[in-house]
Amino acid sequence: MQLSAFFDAHPNGALALSGGVDSALLAWAAGVRGRDWRAYFVHTPFQPAFELADARAIARQCGVPLTVVELDPLSSDAVTANGPDRCYHCKRLLFSALRSQAAADGFTLLIDGTNASDDGADRPGMRALQELSVRSPLQECGLTKRDVRRMSRLAGLPTWDKPAYACLATRIPTGTALTRPALQAVERAEDALYQMGFRDFRVRVRGEGALVQLTAEQFPMAAARRDELLWRLRLFFREAALDLAPRTPSM
Structure with a gap:
């Protein structure tokens, strides 16, 4: 049909x-x-x-x-x-x-x-x-x-x-209770990275920290702007780390 x-x-x-x-x-x-x-x-x-x-x-x-x-x-x-x-x-x-x-x-x-x-x-x-x-x-x-x-x-x-964008709840590990502050932290952190020019990424909650998942082609920009990236993320999370396994680009 x-x-x-x-x-x-x-x-x-x-x-x-x-x-x-x-x-x-x-x-x-x-x-x-x-x-x-x-x-x-x-x-x-x-x-x-x-x-x-x-x-x-x-x-x-x-x-x-x-x-x-x-x-x-x-x-x-x-x-x-x-x-x-x-x-x-x-x-x-x-x-x-x-x-x-x-x-x-x-x-x-x-x-x-x-x-x-x-x-x-x-x-x-x-x-x-x-x-x-x-x-x-x-x-x-x-x-x-x-x-x-x-x-x-x-x-x-x-x-x-437009890249696929799963809801903010998917950024929080299964079994970890969902809270409004955690969802807001993810949204604000992802907006901050978007303002820096990153696209098709995820900021995932890991305890009190954040794990950033980027596509492979964005790794050089993350390395070049490491200090700014960390500063922005630490406005919302106590710690921040980059996932060294590249994110598969969204369909």
């Missing part, structure tokens, strides 16, 4: 818009082929501020109205415990809130940006989507991440080469 055929068959519905490349393409298709679609962004402590800004920009460009749903997953013990199934519990909360808001707005169909490259065995959150009957048009149409980026570029979407 072609993506255009999906929206021809479903002229209205609710779209979970994260600000990333996958859901951005869905917003574009909904704007071009759909008649009555609304995008929804769930605002939580797990998303950095730029994701909401990106979602708003995408919705404007695609001509799709956007509703921001406020939610605090830290109110759930199952989420803050940060066990192996944390993503399942978090997704269940997020998409339950989305489905409730969408239903209140008159929409019965809810879709998300899961694509054909996403491995359900490695993503417990996908089980929550299935339980809540969330449709994934990119996956249903057999569109991989590479396909999504190619189509996004042709559509003129600024997200076509």
